[in-house]
Amino acid sequence: MEIESILKQVKEGAVSVEEAAQLLNMGNYEDIGYAKLDTSRKERTGFAEVVFCSGKADSHLMSIYERLYEKEGEVFGTRASKEQYELIGNRFPQAVYDPVSRILKIEKEGKKRTGSVAVCTAGTADIPVAEEAAQTAEFFGTRVERIFDVGVSGIHRLLSRVDVIRKANCVVAVAGMEGALASVIGGLVSRPVIAVPTSVGYGANLHGLSALLTMINSCANGIAVVNIDNGYGAGYLAAQMNRLAEGER
Amino acid sequence: MEIESILKQVKEGAVSVEEAAQLLNMGNYEDIGYAKLDTSRKERTGFAEVVFCSGKADSHLMSIYERLYEKEGEVFGTRASKEQYELIGNRFPQAVYDPVSRILKIEKEGKKRTGSVAVCTAGTADIPVAEEAAQTAEFFGTRVERIFDVGVSGIHRLLSRVDVIRKANCVVAVAGMEGALASVIGGLVSRPVIAVPTSVGYGANLHGLSALLTMINSCANGIAVVNIDNGYGAGYLAAQMNRLAEGER
Amino acid sequence: MEIESILKQVKEGAVSVEEAAQLLNMGNYEDIGYAKLDTSRKERTGFAEVVFCSGKADSHLMSIYERLYEKEGEVFGTRASKEQYELIGNRFPQAVYDPVSRILKIEKEGKKRTGSVAVCTAGTADIPVAEEAAQTAEFFGTRVERIFDVGVSGIHRLLSRVDVIRKANCVVAVAGMEGALASVIGGLVSRPVIAVPTSVGYGANLHGLSALLTMINSCANGIAVVNIDNGYGAGYLAAQMNRLAEGER
Amino acid sequence: MEIESILKQVKEGAVSVEEAAQLLNMGNYEDIGYAKLDTSRKERTGFAEVVFCSGKADSHLMSIYERLYEKEGEVFGTRASKEQYELIGNRFPQAVYDPVSRILKIEKEGKKRTGSVAVCTAGTADIPVAEEAAQTAEFFGTRVERIFDVGVSGIHRLLSRVDVIRKANCVVAVAGMEGALASVIGGLVSRPVIAVPTSVGYGANLHGLSALLTMINSCANGIAVVNIDNGYGAGYLAAQMNRLAEGER
Amino acid sequence: MEIESILKQVKEGAVSVEEAAQLLNMGNYEDIGYAKLDTSRKERTGFAEVVFCSGKADSHLMSIYERLYEKEGEVFGTRASKEQYELIGNRFPQAVYDPVSRILKIEKEGKKRTGSVAVCTAGTADIPVAEEAAQTAEFFGTRVERIFDVGVSGIHRLLSRVDVIRKANCVVAVAGMEGALASVIGGLVSRPVIAVPTSVGYGANLHGLSALLTMINSCANGIAVVNIDNGYGAGYLAAQMNRLAEGER
Amino acid sequence: MEIESILKQVKEGAVSVEEAAQLLNMGNYEDIGYAKLDTSRKERTGFAEVVFCSGKADSHLMSIYERLYEKEGEVFGTRASKEQYELIGNRFPQAVYDPVSRILKIEKEGKKRTGSVAVCTAGTADIPVAEEAAQTAEFFGTRVERIFDVGVSGIHRLLSRVDVIRKANCVVAVAGMEGALASVIGGLVSRPVIAVPTSVGYGANLHGLSALLTMINSCANGIAVVNIDNGYGAGYLAAQMNRLAEGER
Amino acid sequence: MEIESILKQVKEGAVSVEEAAQLLNMGNYEDIGYAKLDTSRKERTGFAEVVFCSGKADSHLMSIYERLYEKEGEVFGTRASKEQYELIGNRFPQAVYDPVSRILKIEKEGKKRTGSVAVCTAGTADIPVAEEAAQTAEFFGTRVERIFDVGVSGIHRLLSRVDVIRKANCVVAVAGMEGALASVIGGLVSRPVIAVPTSVGYGANLHGLSALLTMINSCANGIAVVNIDNGYGAGYLAAQMNRLAEGER
Amino acid sequence: MEIESILKQVKEGAVSVEEAAQLLNMGNYEDIGYAKLDTSRKERTGFAEVVFCSGKADSHLMSIYERLYEKEGEVFGTRASKEQYELIGNRFPQAVYDPVSRILKIEKEGKKRTGSVAVCTAGTADIPVAEEAAQTAEFFGTRVERIFDVGVSGIHRLLSRVDVIRKANCVVAVAGMEGALASVIGGLVSRPVIAVPTSVGYGANLHGLSALLTMINSCANGIAVVNIDNGYGAGYLAAQMNRLAEGER
Numbered sequence A, B, C, D, E, F, G, H: 001m002e003i004e005s006i007l008k009q010v011k012e013g014a015v016s017v018e019e020a021a022q023l024l025n026m027g028n029y030e031d032i033g034y035a036k037l038d039t040s041r042k043e044r045t046g047f048a049e050v051v052f053c054s055g056k057a058d059s060h061l062m063s064i065y066e067r068l069y070e071k072e073g074e075v076f077g078t079r080a081s082k083e084q085y086e087l088i089g090n091r092f093p094q095a096v097y098d099p100v101s102r103i104l105k106i107e108k109e110g111k112k113r114t115g116s117v118a119v120c121t122a123g124t125a126d127i128p129v130a131e132e133a134a135q136t137a138e139f140f141g142t143r144v145e146r147i148f149d150v151g152v153s154g155i156h157r158l159l160s161r162v163d164v165i166r167k168a169n170c171v172v173a174v175a176g177m178e179g180a181l182a183s184v185i186g187g188l189v190s191r192p193v194i195a196v197p198t199s200v201g202y203g204a205n206l207h208g209l210s211a212l213l214t215m216i217n218s219c220a221n222g223i224a225v226v227n228i229d230n231g232y233g234a235g236y237l238a239a240q241m242n243r244l245a246e247g248e249r
Helices: A001-013 A017-024 A039-047 A058-070 A082-091 A122-141 A152-159 A162-166 A181-186 A203-217 A232-245 B003-012 B017-024 B040-043 B059-070 B082-091 B122-140 B152-159 B162-169 B181-186 B203-215 B229-245 C003-012 C017-024 C039-043 C058-072 C082-091 C122-137 C152-159 C162-167 C183-184 C203-216 C231-244 D002-012 D018-022 D043-044 D058-072 D081-090 D122-138 D152-159 D160-168 D181-186 D203-216 D231-246 E003-011 E017-024 E041-045 E058-072 E083-093 E124-140 E153-158 E162-167 E182-188 E203-216 E231-246 F003-012 F019-024 F040-046 F057-071 F080-089 F122-141 F151-158 F160-167 F181-186 F201-216 F231-246 G004-014 G017-024 G041-045 G059-070 G082-091 G122-141 G154-161 G162-167 G181-185 G205-214 G232-244 H003-011 H018-023 H042-044 H058-072 H083-090 H124-139 H153-161 H162-166 H181-186 H203-216 H231-244
Strands: A073-079 A094-097 A103-106 A114-121 A142-147 A170-175 A193-197 A224-226 B076-078 B096-099 B103-106 B113-122 B142-147 B170-175 B193-197 B223-225 C077-078 C096-098 C103-106 C112-119 C142-147 C170-177 C193-197 C223-225 D075-078 D096-098 D104-108 D113-121 D142-147 D172-175 D193-197 D221-223 E075-078 E097-098 E103-105 E114-121 E144-148 E168-174 E194-198 E223-225 F073-077 F096-098 F102-105 F116-120 F143-147 F171-174 F193-197 F223-225 G075-078 G095-097 G103-106 G114-121 G141-145 G170-175 G192-195 G223-225 H075-078 H097-098 H103-106 H113-121 H142-147 H170-175 H193-197 H223-225
Touching: A001 G017, A017 G004, A039 H203, A058 A073, A058 A082, A082 A094, A082 A103, A082 C017, A094 G095, A103 A122, A103 A170, A103 B193, A103 E168, A114 A122, A114 A162, A114 A181, A114 A232, A122 A142, A122 A170, A122 A193, A142 A162, A142 A232, A152 A181, A152 B181, A170 A181, A170 A232, A170 B122, A170 D075, A181 A193, A181 A203, A181 C096, A181 C142, A181 H170, A193 A203, A193 A232, A193 C096, A203 C203, A203 E203, A203 F201, A203 G082, A224 D152, A224 G095, A224 H223, A224 H231, A232 H223, A232 H231, B003 B017, B003 C162, B003 E003, B003 E017, B017 C223, B040 G082, B040 H142, B059 B082, B059 F143, B076 B122, B082 B103, B082 G162, B096 H162, B103 B122, B113 B122, B113 B162, B113 B229, B122 B142, B122 B170, B122 B181, B122 B193, B142 B162, B142 B229, B142 H231, B152 B181, B170 B181, B170 B229, B181 B193, B181 E003, B181 G095, B193 B203, B193 B229, B193 G103, B203 B223, B203 D122, B203 D203, B203 H203, B223 C096, B223 C162, B223 C223, B223 C231, B229 C223, C003 C017, C003 H003, C058 C077, C058 F223, C077 C122, C082 C096, C103 C122, C112 C122, C112 C162, C122 C142, C122 C170, C122 C193, C122 C231, C122 E223, C142 C162, C142 C231, C152 E231, C162 F181, C170 C183, C170 C231, C170 G232, C183 C193, C183 C203, C183 C223, C183 G181, C193 C203, C193 C231, C203 C223, C203 D203, C203 E203, D002 D018, D002 D193, D002 E114, D018 F003, D043 D193, D058 D075, D058 D081, D075 D122, D081 D096, D081 D104, D104 D122, D113 D160, D113 D181, D113 D231, D122 D142, D122 D231, D142 D160, D142 D231, D142 G075, D152 D181, D160 H018, D172 D181, D172 D231, D181 D203, D181 D221, D193 D203, D193 D231, D203 D221, D203 E162, D203 F102, D221 E223, D221 E231, D231 E223, E003 E017, E058 E075, E058 E083, E058 H153, E075 E124, E083 E097, E083 E103, E103 E124, E103 E168, E114 E124, E114 E162, E114 E182, E114 E231, E124 E168, E124 E194, E124 E231, E144 E162, E144 F143, E153 E182, E162 G141, E168 E223, E168 E231, E182 E194, E182 E203, E182 E223, E182 G154, E194 E203, E194 E231, E203 E223, E203 F201, E203 G205, F003 F019, F003 F116, F057 F073, F057 F080, F073 F122, F080 F096, F080 F102, F102 F122, F102 H103, F116 F122, F116 F160, F116 F181, F116 F231, F122 F143, F122 F171, F122 F193, F122 F231, F143 F160, F143 F231, F151 F181, F151 H181, F171 F181, F171 F231, F181 F201, F181 F223, F181 H153, F193 F231, F193 G103, F193 H113, F201 F223, F201 H103, F201 H203, F223 G223, F223 G232, F231 G223, F231 G232, G004 G017, G041 H181, G059 G075, G059 G082, G075 G122, G082 G095, G082 H075, G103 G122, G114 G122, G114 G162, G114 G181, G122 G170, G122 G232, G141 G162, G141 G232, G154 G181, G181 G192, G181 G223, G192 G205, G192 G232, G205 G223, G205 H203, H083 H103, H103 H124, H113 H124, H113 H162, H113 H181, H113 H231, H124 H170, H142 H162, H142 H231, H153 H181, H170 H181, H181 H203, H181 H223, H193 H203, H193 H231, H203 H223
Parallel strands: A114 A142, A114 A170, A170 A193, A193 A224, B113 B142, B113 B170, B170 B193, B193 B223, C112 C142, C112 C170, C170 C193, C193 C223, D113 D142, D113 D172, D172 D193, D193 D221, E114 E144, E114 E168, E168 E194, E194 E223, F116 F143, F116 F171, F171 F193, F193 F223, G114 G141, G114 G170, G170 G192, G192 G223, H113 H142, H113 H170, H170 H193, H193 H223
Antiparallel strands: A073 A103, A094 A103, B076 B103, B096 B103, C077 C103, C096 C103, D075 D104, D096 D104, E075 E103, E097 E103, F073 F102, F096 F102, G075 G103, G095 G103, H075 H103, H097 H103
16 A cells, blocks of 8 residues: 555556556445445454345345355355354355354355454353354354353452463353452453443343443453444454454554 | 330320420431431431531531530541641541552441451452441451452452451441452352442443442342442441441440 | 351361352352353342343243252243243243233232231332332232332422321332432331432433432432342342341341 | 504604503613613512623623613622622722622612511521522512421421511521422422522532422422522512512512 | 411311311322322312223223213323223213324313414324324313424424424424424424434434433523323423413412 | 505405414414414425424324325425335325335326436445435435435445536435445535435444434535435425525425 | 546546556545545535644644645634634735634635525524534535524514525524424425534423424424524525525535 | 452461551552652552643642652653643653643653554644553553544545554544544444544534534444543553554453
């Protein structure tokens, strides 16, 4: 992305006007009418585009899976319904669907996983969000340690697993209700903690907003927060941090 | 408060019409113009009226202290300023003022304290609220154990004091920022936890509302919440519970 | 929980390393894959674990009921559906389901109830939450007095029952809409009042948040608040306070 | 305001074009540069314009008092500062200022007051707002009964005055903190209750918003709410209702 | 409600102990197990109890209609479903149901309506709430003038009806979206305006909260606000004010 | 709307009393019982009345379409359901329904479109709102350029279309989630940007409120905001601005 | 901004690499250490950069005024304090400061104003915001009509000025409290209405948020909203629209 | 933290009971009366304790600086006032205070900085928060690249620095008002983005809450959010991530 260097190459004829035009827009995309597929995202951000399946029309979903599969040889979709699995599974028998995390993916075989990320939950009701985080990180080449149901109402459960959590490159803390898990973990580890508030709870949980506020106001250091129920976003960040630690770009 | 029994006594002449009229209103009060002093509160609720000093005019404050001192032989005031202390101290040399808790009191000598209440804080900035709670409970005859600066970002500090906390009849947990302290304590003890959110923090702490929401949504059992910075209310509740445990009415 | 004393016993061989390891984590748990059952909760908090049935998968619910029944000889579940009752009832014919409170329990016979807790509601629509509170307290060995439909729009109904309310060790006040009931009761009794806001109402009731704010801001002393519609939490606190009063641990 | 009748009179010459133009705009006003004084308000609404003094420049305030005094022979101003009183008092020695309600008025002598409005407060801190309401109603010719410090934490104080409250044409209920007073009064009287939330309190009182929500959600009938601390608005409504009852227009 | 006078009569034997006990509780009620019917409400507040049908069990609804019909000879229910109409209609063929306002009533024949209340709406979607207000007021003996679809986006519609509105004893202004109707009417009339925010709208209308805030902050005088969609409450207040104006108690 | 000139003409007999009466109310309307059709809106505002179909009863919808078609020769309805299309389509075979924008219209043939408005979306999920905006503007005679899926997470897509956007008379920026699109466009163009927040997203998007706040707080100049999901309002404003630019009234 | 055309010119040597590099970044800026002055803004957006004075350090403010004056020959600053005026006025004697709008400007002489924008306020307290809007539009070459104090509580004041408002190219409606002014104007004119909520009011006005919500939810068409108290933003938009209407770019 | 291994060593006498007791509490602390200094934090989390100076009493601040300096040889304090600098500077002449970031530190000489973190701001008003982040990261051994005033209203400024930003191990994006900067950067880089909302802005910025919501809802991947104005927290996270990338623990 060295504008002057590109321009010099254009001047010298080393790069064509068309090639340069695309480079200067900082990326390519493929215009498929109702959408502009961001085909240069992997180059820019290190990870190919992911499909948010929820609410997509069948024909749109199919053509997006087809285009991405063609380009990347694999596709990762989140928030997919069982019906969408049946649709995609008919065309791609190798597609795999997990009803807990609602991930619908076609994955290359033999991918290696490196490093280590710990994904913790406060309760069992937080597991769907945690699995979305864990499987996202795994798809992007991360080794994941799952440590579920270690909420602060029985803190001995968490304390008994501290040594495992401390070995991870980063920790994903998933919690609803009052969301206190992230603060406790933050005080125990030296690596970044990605806090994911969930909408688990009722009444004054305000659909997860209370847990989000808890996490944003944490008295512990090293806590970063993502959107309510955003397991995917946490898994993505965890994969980025894991790559940092493992020396990958 | 047996209406029919009072009426029968009126009929039989055992109680005068005037006495009965007061009983049937469920209490007496003294009308001093700008206010109605609730002189039967101690009979009804077990504790004499307390003075919320903040914002009271000097002449009003003085006459309230005088009237209550006359009736009870002691006065307990909260949220008092240094100037109010000078005013009251001039008239009552035995008055004592604590600038941390802002309590301004005249207390009978030789009062006994019974039972045990633990007052914990997450940080040092929560101490003014905690002292308001502790000194309120003490004024009402409660023995108090102070355990300050045991917030969850260094949970070993709390764990090292668990045995003391467990011996109390109830626990007051005072915390600002994300307010996670109450949940952790709640999971460790068998006695009620009175959670006091404080306005300590900044940004999305929403002047204490975030901590309040954390505490209201606690995943632990046995947590009851009072208003933001309401140390007095927590101390009052703690004194009530301590009396329950000590078999006093 | 005397760390040094445990360590001394380890040193002296009085306690094995394995036993000590569990004690030092401050409790045991049973790892059943998707969850960590908190098997030492009764020791720590005085009450065995309770099942929040809502949203649990059938197989999970069944195995949790089986495990807890095996360990405790009884199980207490809240927010259960009729379908969950059919599932559990098939396996445990002695299970009892109350469609009002949505409690699904297997209870030991001949349990004794002691002390006294008053459970009051403002209106009839608050009864489901009140029954959750009452039956929770009863399961934990508390005698309960129900006083329903005594809201402040017809205050003579409440006043006519004040003598009963005053005799209780603590009072649970359940109210939606504007939630004023707790304040009025707070001014009439000497025991703690546990205020439960409900989501009953419409419009600016904000699904119970308005009632919660009313109760948190109460001008009366001795009021502690739990989450919206959290009858279980109120019943648990009431049982704790009742135990305090009855001298039980 | 019968458009066709005015037009007919124009056609027939009974009304001039200029007069008709003003009538058809439904009122007159006087344009004084920075403001348009609503000189026909008394005709339309029954009460002359009132001055909201807070934040007005000295020269503006003076000319508004002068213009209104010239037209009406009296002026009623709210939220005035002591400095504004000195300004106006210099020019109009008959001006009267009340530092509690912050009302600054020049009032005609010998005005008659009719009917009856009861103005109640929960606490003494609510008195400034209540006085604004009471004095507004009085200026507009209403007889006012003040009943202060009868909040629900000592309900016998309110009950001892119910007979007085019931005799009023309407009731103004002024309360901060949790604002429960309006509901209790609403259940005891047959006349409309005008509820005024105040910003009295702290923490989760949200500067009066909590009391406003309490009052809007009242379970009692016959409760209408005005803005936080809006004593003037309540007094105005009370005067309107009193006029209805006394058969005045 | 003169306590001393009652007591004197008890003393003198003019009133029995039982009668006095009821009077002193300020009202009677009938305890029917799950509810306490407020049978003295008409004496206290001028209007008999009204049934909020929504969510009531069939058997409860039926017995309440039966009890109230027995006592009053008529019953007024709000928020009733079609199914509830079929239930009640089977037992009381004279019952009448209006699907727009969802009012289900049994009304005495030949009731007189007096005075005048104007019920205005901003749009057609506000009519269900307006009809609840209008029919409530009518049931309580008020003559009602309906003026619908006169919102401020075409203000000539409102202005063409101002003369009718001005003749009413009070005005009910029903509006959703931005709720500006109440302010405009408030500036045009001398009688109280009861503002009813509705949940009509979408997006940032916050289910009616935005309209409520508009109305509470009105720059016009003489505006009192009730809860979102609370047509019943507005009709009740309108009937109270109409009675004031017509000299009824 | 020159009141004095109309009055003079009435006086001189050039205009009848009836005609003048209507003019002076600033518009006509047609009273059809449940509604007042604003038949002078086109004269006042330049655009005929539009039908908000959602929630209208079938008979009402039909008669409104019939009346407007009779008067204008075309009808434009928003938020229509498929069922409503079938109803109207039966009566008006020339009616056209677009299931994406949910617009149901009968349009005159051969209408000309002038000028240029750019309608941009951040993602594909924002297209329904964008189409409502685009088709509204088109119905009112505007030429529209659609530029979809150019959100800021791949900003090269937007930059590659900047020249097209800059040529428009104004820009409609439609975005959910964090709503940053409007700010970026605002910094790139010289024409007004109409920002439409959408409810697309989840968690802390607060049903579109977060995007609305983003847009209202934009650091870029020339950004005006409409309600969440209000494509119609944005299209209407765009048509107004386009007319300004094209010199039409 | 035709990337390919620039590249071709680079290739052909018609444009230097350095010039092209700047063009391709879509603008120039001047890096002055603590800030990056956007020197190409006028080319991109039609208006030179404006200075938000509030909170700027003296040395920064001075150098920004100097740099902008050097480049443009005039400078426009908003939210300036009197102290900042003294600072700048010392250096630039031709600087003019208006304490009402807090605008501090150095303006070229003899600038022409074209077209017409109407700036309306609800009350006199809204004038500071309105003046910021008016003077911003004037600085950018717009003729402005001021129509102040025409709020809806005396709607005849607004109606008497409708003809003037209707002649403007667009209307700025400035209002606090309930903010209803924008809706009423929106229903009367054919041009866009820019609504500016102000923080004028108290209590539930929520510092202007209530007025903002009113305006965003307006039932009238053609209303676009800017931030609370953002007179500058409204004036900028008005100048843009005026340019559209006057055929300027 | 291997409990069983510690116990074995106790059993075998390799570790004393006292040493083991401290280890098992997962850390040491120093009890200094009003506080418990977390002296094992560096061992647990990799960074020594930092002092939040705001609001600390002089004597407390001094003794904390003394204790930490004694233990670590350096002290890092945030949110310090000029007065606190004078206090500390008197005792420690080597203390350095930066009035922009309000950091007050005593730093060891010759510390090495490794890796790279980019700290970006949207405007100049965000610089104090950005400097807090940058200097925190620097104190913890991180090399920092400052890129200020690159907000989205002139996006060419950001695009001209993309190559620098892309080379960093992680990016801190600091923005107030609408907070869109984080999303744009997130779409351009492959490393984690730490988003810091600031309270810069006015009106509906809600003291930074609007920017926080924007960032939490970002459509770009790899964005993690900290509290409003929490530069320290962002710098801490950046230092953690930088260590990950540089292979340090």
